[in-house]
Amino acid sequence: MGRLDEKVAAITGAGSGIGRATAKVFAQEGARLVLCDTRREYLDALMPTLHGRGHEFVVGDISLEPTAVEIARTAEEKFGRLDVLVGNVGLMFFKDITDVTVEEFDHLMAVNVRGMFLACKHAIPPMLRQKAGSIVLLSSGSAFRGQEFDGVSTFAYNLTKAAVRQLATSLATRYAKDGIRVNAVAPGVTRTNQIRHFMPDLSEAQQEAIFTAAASPTPLGRYADPEEIGRAILFLASADASFVTGATLSVDGGWLAR
Numbered sequence: 668m669g670r671l672d673e674k675v676a677a678i679t680g681a682g683s684g685i686g687r688a689t690a691k692v693f694a695q696e697g698a699r700l701v702l703c704d705t706r707r708e709y710l711d712a713l714m715p716t717l718h719g720r721g722h723e724f725v726v727g728d729i730s731l732e733p734t735a736v737e738i739a740r741t742a743e744e745k746f747g748r749l750d751v752l753v754g755n756v757g758l759m760f761f762k763d764i765t766d767v768t769v770e771e772f773d774h775l776m777a778v779n780v781r782g783m784f785l786a787c788k789h790a791i792p793p794m795l796r797q798k799a800g801s802i803v804l805l806s807s808g809s810a811f812r813g814q815e816f817d818g819v820s821t822f823a824y825n826l827t828k829a830a831v832r833q834l835a836t837s838l839a840t841r842y843a844k845d846g847i848r849v850n851a852v853a854p855g856v857t858r859t860n861q862i863r864h865f866m867p868d869l870s871e872a873q874q875e876a877i878f879t880a881a882a883s884p885t886p887l888g889r890y891a892d893p894e895e896i897g898r899a900i901l902f903l904a905s906a907d908a909s910f911v912t913g914a915t916l917s918v919d920g921g922w923l924a925r
Contacts, residue, residue, distance in 0.1 A: 669695065669696035671693055674698050674751055675700075676753065677753070678690050678693070678703065679756045679786055680729070680755040681704050681713065685805065685893045685897060688892075689893075690702055692898055693897075700717065700722040701745070704726065705728050723745050725738050729782040730756075739789040739792070751800070751802070751904045753900055756779070767823060779831070783831050787834070791847065800848070801847070802835070803903045806829075806853045808917060810831070812923070828853075832915050835851035839912040848911065849912060852900055852918055853916065853917045854918050855919025855923075856878060856922070857891040858893070884922065885919065885921060890920075902916075
């Protein structure tokens, strides 16, 4: 039996990166999935690669409430329950505070924080009815420290990831008596395509050089593969972590230990 056998899991930002890797890991472990992403073509490409059958997807922006409503509705209507939520959506952002516009700040908050709030708001009621559930939110090692990228601050991104970590902590204490566990994962440098949001013309070789340089201070001496983060998420989502709630699991190759 898989560690998520017969469980129903919703994953936001499932079309690429850590979300995509987590979907594959969860499907291999027996979960039935409700996947969400803004880009249908990503989901169309992912679905045939998943183990098992009958997975569902929702195309939409999780920073908008109708999308969060639809995820929970799909899980209950198609599968009769919702056991796991993985809140994964998040944009990287680097710009000094003196240069950030209000519009940029509000957009980042909407995607990185409001999206997590909405996903949890609508996933929790089915879990309350079941008296059981597990929520895993993607924070970051950036939530714990100041940092710069090529001399430019990532303060706004750091702020959103600290908010996500606190959201997990607060929901964990509030809903522990209802059988709902809530935890966060704080990845370190992970080889995804996030950087292309800021540098769309980068070649693969240039991307590789950037990730390798960013990961160089990591004690393990490398960046993570998204599947390695997905397996940490699996642990927190599964019964293996039955006595773990309110925790933030650093999956960073020792980066924060420096």
